[in-house]
Amino acid sequence: MTQQGVRWTADQVLALAPDAASREAAGRLATAGPWSEVGSTDGGTMWGVCRGGGGGPYRTVVDVADASGPACTCGCPSLRYPCKHALGLLLLWAGGDGAVPEGEPPAWAERWLTGRREDAEAAAGAETAETGAAETGAAGAEAAGAEAAGAEAAAGAAGDPSGSVSRTRDPVAARRRAERRAERITAGATELEQRLADLLRGGLAEAEQTGYAWWEETAARMVDAQAPGLASRVRELGSTASSGPDWPVRLLEECALLHLLDQGWLRRDRLPQDLAATVRTRVGLPATADGPAVRDQWLILAQYDSVDARLTTRRVWLYGTETGRTALLLSYGAAGRAPELTLPVGLSLDAELSTYPGGGRRRAALGKRFAPPAPVEIRPKGVTPSQALARYGRALRDDPWLESVPVTLEQVVPVPDGDSWQLADASGGTALPLAPAFGNRAGLWRLVALSGGVPVQVFGECGHRGFTPLTAWPAGPGQAVSLT
Structure with a gap:
C-alpha cells in the first residue's frame, strides 16, 4: 500500500479505520x-503518547514501512484495530507539517519495533521451512489448529516453537520469542472473549446481520496475535451463521467450544499436562514428536487427502498389530501437488512411530522403516456401534474440541434410513448414522455392494456428525477395500 519513505495521504489512513466512529474519533486526535x-x-x-479521557496517557506506535502491511500497538483498552489513537497519529504524520518530527524512537517504542522485526524474520524462516517440507513431502505439523485451522495442518505448520530450525541454536533467544508469542496469544484470547461476550449480549440474530466481514476481521486479529488455531475457529463460526435450519443452535455450540478453548489457554498453567498440550496445539502452537519410538507391524488402515487453496493434507491411519494402538500420520503437499508419503491400504509396515503430545496421543511421526509394506492377514479389532459412541465420549474428556475418533466397527450392515444411511449392528441393538457428506460419495455404493446385506467390518471416523467409513473388509476372507 505504501513504499518506504512515501508519506501517506489522509484518505489512505482513513481507509484503515474499522468503522465510521473510529474515523470520526481519529479526526479529533489528528x-x-x-x-x-x-x-x-x-x-x-x-x-x-496521547492523553486519554479514559485513564491514559496511551503509548502508541505505528509501522507502515513493512512489506507485510501496516501494524500498530497502543496501550488503550479499545477492541477496534487500528484504534483511534493509532489512526490519529497516522493522520498527524500524514499532514506533513512537522508535527511529527524525525528522530530516534524511545526505548518503549524500540522494544515493540524490534520484536516485530524478529517475529517477521521468524515467520519468514518458518514459511520457507514449511514450503520446503511440503515440496519434499516431509511430514508436517498439525495445524491451526489444526482440526482447526486444520485446520489440523495450519495450527502447527510453522515448525518448532522458536520459529525456525536454525534459531534453536540460541535457546535463550528461542525462549524469549516463545514468551512473546505466548503474551500475544493471551492478549488475542482476552480480546476474543470480549468479542464473544458482546456477540452473545447482543443476541445471535445480530450475527446474521453483521455478515461475514465481522468474523473475518476478528479472525485477522487472531492471526495478528499469532494464534492461527483461534483464527480458524472464528472463520468456521462465520460460515455457521445463516447456514441453514437451526444455525443459531450450531453457532451457540461452536461459540461455547471457542470460549472453552480461550479459557483453557488463559488457565493453561492449572490444567493437567496432556490437556495443556492439547490446548497449545489447538490455539496454533507447533509441537514435536517427543514420545518414545515404538516399533510394530503397522496395518495401513486408510489414506485420504483434503485440499484447500494453499495445501494438500494427507491423513494416514495405522493400527499396531502387536500394541493395538491406532496412530495418525499427517503429510503435506504444496497447492496442486500430492504429498509424497503414500502407504497402500491393507498392507502392513514394519516401522517405528513417535507420538506427539496431547490428549489421546494419536498423532505420530514416522521414523525408521525396517521393511517395505507387505501383505498381512490381520485385521483390527472391532467394536459395536454403542461402544464406538462411548469411545468418542471418553476421548472428549481428553480433547473437548475433537471432531472424531478412529473406530473399527465389527459385524455391521449398511441400511437406508429415510434419505440417509446408517450402519446397523448385525446382532440388533444400536446403529450409527453415516456422516451427511459421505452419503454423496461413490464409497457409499462400494460399501453397499461389498456388504450385499451381509455383515462387514468397517474402519472409519466416529464423531458428532456421524460415522465416516474409510475402509471395509468382506465377511469372509478378502482384502481391504478403500472407500475414499
Whole structure:
C-alpha cells in the first residue's frame, strides 16, 4: 500500500479505520494538542503518547514501512484495530507539517519495533521451512489448529516453537520469542472473549446481520496475535451463521467450544499436562514428536487427502498389530501437488512411530522403516456401534474440541434410513448414522455392494456428525477395500 519513505495521504489512513466512529474519533486526535513525545523515522515508523479521557496517557506506535502491511500497538483498552489513537497519529504524520518530527524512537517504542522485526524474520524462516517440507513431502505439523485451522495442518505448520530450525541454536533467544508469542496469544484470547461476550449480549440474530466481514476481521486479529488455531475457529463460526435450519443452535455450540478453548489457554498453567498440550496445539502452537519410538507391524488402515487453496493434507491411519494402538500420520503437499508419503491400504509396515503430545496421543511421526509394506492377514479389532459412541465420549474428556475418533466397527450392515444411511449392528441393538457428506460419495455404493446385506467390518471416523467409513473388509476372507 505504501513504499518506504512515501508519506501517506489522509484518505489512505482513513481507509484503515474499522468503522465510521473510529474515523470520526481519529479526526479529533489528528492535532498536536493531545500528543507528546511524538516522532518518526523516514522509513514510515511513528510513535507518540496521547492523553486519554479514559485513564491514559496511551503509548502508541505505528509501522507502515513493512512489506507485510501496516501494524500498530497502543496501550488503550479499545477492541477496534487500528484504534483511534493509532489512526490519529497516522493522520498527524500524514499532514506533513512537522508535527511529527524525525528522530530516534524511545526505548518503549524500540522494544515493540524490534520484536516485530524478529517475529517477521521468524515467520519468514518458518514459511520457507514449511514450503520446503511440503515440496519434499516431509511430514508436517498439525495445524491451526489444526482440526482447526486444520485446520489440523495450519495450527502447527510453522515448525518448532522458536520459529525456525536454525534459531534453536540460541535457546535463550528461542525462549524469549516463545514468551512473546505466548503474551500475544493471551492478549488475542482476552480480546476474543470480549468479542464473544458482546456477540452473545447482543443476541445471535445480530450475527446474521453483521455478515461475514465481522468474523473475518476478528479472525485477522487472531492471526495478528499469532494464534492461527483461534483464527480458524472464528472463520468456521462465520460460515455457521445463516447456514441453514437451526444455525443459531450450531453457532451457540461452536461459540461455547471457542470460549472453552480461550479459557483453557488463559488457565493453561492449572490444567493437567496432556490437556495443556492439547490446548497449545489447538490455539496454533507447533509441537514435536517427543514420545518414545515404538516399533510394530503397522496395518495401513486408510489414506485420504483434503485440499484447500494453499495445501494438500494427507491423513494416514495405522493400527499396531502387536500394541493395538491406532496412530495418525499427517503429510503435506504444496497447492496442486500430492504429498509424497503414500502407504497402500491393507498392507502392513514394519516401522517405528513417535507420538506427539496431547490428549489421546494419536498423532505420530514416522521414523525408521525396517521393511517395505507387505501383505498381512490381520485385521483390527472391532467394536459395536454403542461402544464406538462411548469411545468418542471418553476421548472428549481428553480433547473437548475433537471432531472424531478412529473406530473399527465389527459385524455391521449398511441400511437406508429415510434419505440417509446408517450402519446397523448385525446382532440388533444400536446403529450409527453415516456422516451427511459421505452419503454423496461413490464409497457409499462400494460399501453397499461389498456388504450385499451381509455383515462387514468397517474402519472409519466416529464423531458428532456421524460415522465416516474409510475402509471395509468382506465377511469372509478378502482384502481391504478403500472407500475414499
